[in-house]
Amino acid sequence: MSARFGLRFGQQSARQVAYKPFRFRQQIFRRWQGTAANPAVEGAPAQPQSFFQRIWTSEVGVKTVHFWAPVMKWGVVLAGASDFLRPAExxxxxxxxxxxxxxxxxxxxxxxIRPQNMLLAAVNFCLFLVGTVQVSRILTYRSSQKGSQTEALKSMEKDIVDSAKGIEKKAEAKL
Incomplete structure (x- = not known):
């Protein structure tokens, strides 16, 4: 037999309490926290909401981390994009x-994930694009350097061979 506190949650059995200890608190907060799909006042007729009201009460709205995390991540995208001005080397x-x-x-x-966060998807896609552009710039630069290094080595080899032939001709002339 459960103790009687005079409140509804005090009359729950031990089994219900063990599996759902925060049920009472969830019911209270559910009344006060409304979303666009679930208005805060139950039984009230659904009124059309303005754009700003929908943004404010959305699951990924301005009051949540689902909004502010992507906004802050745009800083990483802008930092990567600012490197477009740096030389590839x-x-x-x-x-x-x-x-x-x-x-x-x-x-x-x-x-x-749920709720789907399109703002976060957009910032991550832009981060992917910035990384792809920069990686392609670096690889293009490195491949052009390899080509110019082999050409430089061939021209150095030719100069050394020519100077060696010149020294050989001078030595033969002295003998």
């Missing part, structure tokens, strides 16, 4: 490959 391949990988992984994840 000063960029890090591993850093930009990491930006590209995290952008692609988290873009996919944004479509799997």
């Amino acid at each position: 000063k960029l890090s391949l591993t850093q930009n490959a990491a930006l590209m990988a995290t952008g692609s992984i988290w873009t996919r994840w944004c479509f799997v």
